[in-house]
Amino acid sequence: MDKKLLENFRTRLLHEKKELEQEIKKINDSGIGEPLKEVSGELSSYDNHSSDLGAETFERGKDIALRDNQKVILKKVNDALGRIDKGSYGYCENCGGEIPLERLEAVPYATLCLRCREEIEARSYTMKRPVEEKAISPPFGRTFLDGEDSTGYDGEDAWQEVARYGSANSPQDVGGAESYEDIYIDKEEPRGTVERIDNLSKEDVINE
Incomplete structure (x- = not known):
């Protein structure tokens, strides 16, 4: 320059x-x-x-x-x-190349060229959860266990218990929701049981 x-x-x-x-x-x-x-x-x-x-x-x-x-x-x-x-x-702190003048005109204090900035942002968006979460037990570890071979009471179950009473969300915040009863995920999922049949009581069977 x-x-x-x-x-x-x-x-x-x-x-x-x-x-x-x-x-x-x-x-x-x-x-x-x-x-x-x-x-x-x-x-x-x-x-x-x-x-x-x-x-x-x-x-x-x-x-x-x-x-x-x-x-x-x-x-x-x-x-x-x-x-x-x-x-x-005017030099990129990541790759060492020259930062284009067009970028410096737009952001005169830029430290990265556009390509390096986009690569860093892309990596941050795809960052995986820390591997330590798999070894740390609740309440410090991750307790949403969907997709894993676990039938225990986890973070998702706890969320469902309280979300049915209301949250800061409204139907417009959740795609496909038509009422406030639809604003939390898996609202129809049985709570406290593994299968729906486990919810049947003796009285339910007799009435049938």
Whole structure:
């Protein structure tokens, strides 16, 4: 990368750094470090206006998330400026090849070329469960035992016991669900028995 182009990226990164620092300061000055009760103006956290306090709590959490995200980007910008000083700016940290200018124009603090970024993301999506889970006993190990030769009470059974009383899901969150009774998996599966016939009592047989 020629010197003029490198200086253009330095100027852009310095400008972005200044904007990020201003945004972080603005969020910090909004009272994010003060107790929520004082910021909201409520006399107590336990009053008749729980919805108002809930809205304030949501806004506080959103501000913290935005500030933390800006801090992460600021660190990436500072690292990119450091790479410019060291002469390693514009090179992929994974394969060592040059990062295309189009990518640097879009993300000036990028550390990976597009191909390496896509490969890393693909590996993270297909990551298997840790092999240690097969050796660790519940409650620390995996207890959903579908597909395994086990008839014991597992995590799926526990979930079904509580899910039938309701959850945060709604029918629109589950494909094919038409009512709230359909929003958890295998709702018709017998609970506490292996086969449906095990649920029959003496009275059921006599009535038949």
